[in-house]
Amino acid sequence: MHQIIQCVPNFSEGRDLEKIDKIVAPFRGKAGVKLLDYSNDEDHNRVVVTVVGEREALKAAVVEAVGIASQLIDMTKHEGQHPRMGATDVIPFIPIKNATMEECVALSKEVASLIYDKFAVPSFLYEKSASASTRENLANVRKGQFEGMAEKIKAPEWTPDFGTTIHPTAGITAIGARMPLVAFNVNLNTNDLEIANKIAKNVRHLSGGLRYCKALGIALEERGIVQISMNMTDFTKTPLYRAFELIRIEAQRYGVSIVGSEIIGLVPMDALIATSEYYLGIEEFSYEQVLEKRIME
């Protein structure tokens, strides 16, 4: 693949494996599209698909999957723990290689237009594609969920970006472009959740910390320790090591140490290369020097 755009569509079906298989089918065996992973959660009643591809091939596959989901999933009967507002709940596009954020924004709008024209599925544009700053945050956009959407969109500030009415069974979809997320968790040698919460507050953007870091403290009860659970929302600007070292420094005042970390799901290679560059103090390193990068060119 010359170009790599990642897409992580979430569909509101996590229990019926036959339906899930049909929804995922458009991502299989196509030139220019590669299905990397999909995992369904029965409690959430949701499947998260990870796919990469070139722009046109990816667009066609995503639109096809949205069409299938809108036929197979009836949101009036959907139950699950995860907030949701549509059969296809959210479609983020992420630039990975030879693709710009602007291109992903354009792609998100094309998909939004196509799924309304073809399937009458309306959408909100969110994140970098948002038409207003109040629509950037997915949680804001989705507030009210499927059941509250028909009412919510009557307010002028919540008119959908594409479409004017909620699809009766498929609801509404959030579509947008964003940077890759890295789920990065740091473990501390204490069972005091209050300490974890204080440190999380100190490192996260919301309460005065790092610009591209969301964080909260959670208890790992089986291990008897706590964790700073983070979403790094732009690792190119807030690198992993900076959050890690800041947690170390904040933990010192409580006499607490870092005992490990974990990365959940996929991480772009560049995030790890940047980590090595920092800790080894590598001067003038070019990512072209990484053998696999060169091979992928």
Next chain:
Amino acid sequence: MHQIIQCVPNFSEGRDLEKIDKIVAPFRGKAGVKLLDYSNDEDHNRVVVTVVGEREALKAAVVEAVGIASQLIDMTKHEGQHPRMGATDVIPFIPIKNATMEECVALSKEVASLIYDKFAVPSFLYEKSASASTRENLANVRKGQFEGMAEKIKAPEWTPDFGTTIHPTAGITAIGARMPLVAFNVNLNTNDLEIANKIAKNVRHLSGGLRYCKALGIALEERGIVQISMNMTDFTKTPLYRAFELIRIEAQRYGVSIVGSEIIGLVPMDALIATSEYYLGIEEFSYEQVLEKRIME
């Protein structure tokens, strides 16, 4: 490419660009072979080619290039600063992905057999392919160089592994399998070369240091500092961070600090992933979590 074997053949022509182009030609535009880089050095009168490929395609391309080099290069007229013994001086094969060391050893022997059958170019097997421990080290094998080889191979311990006489103009070639080398240099904030040499002695295998580390101290005269210049000969067993941290510890006794490092040439992604795992203390990380690794599968 399903399988990736790297090959870094060195040819004894670094000045005539037309000849270099002909020698490199077999690595271009072939399915299952990808030319990553080649760089010629006029002082060394040598070109170093970096290519990756699948076993059969790579074998055919390498053999073809050896044939062309043996026609174009006349070692009786060769001058250059770098030690050399053949038109094709050395051919290392390196397992990168879905290839074992054993497979690379077998491949090296097949190539050795073919180039003798086709072009009457004899060879020594070296590194992991060596038929005796005295032949593992390339410097030992090449000692005497082209001019001394006809005499050297008269000794029973230096009978070539393939062939019985030196090719009159193409000399003899060293062929073998080895781990990828990482050229990793660490800079110190002193101009005292003696300190660099002491630290190099402490970290390198030869004089009691790390098993897969070669090191020497060199002066970076323009910058007024010194450097520990290392070849990491198996980064999977002696990782980069271990050498780096050991240099830091050894430097402390001289009141000296590390001020940076550099990686010369290509480095396998796994070497950098391992670095991130160490410094961030990442638990249970799978290389399958690296997006680009997943895409390459």
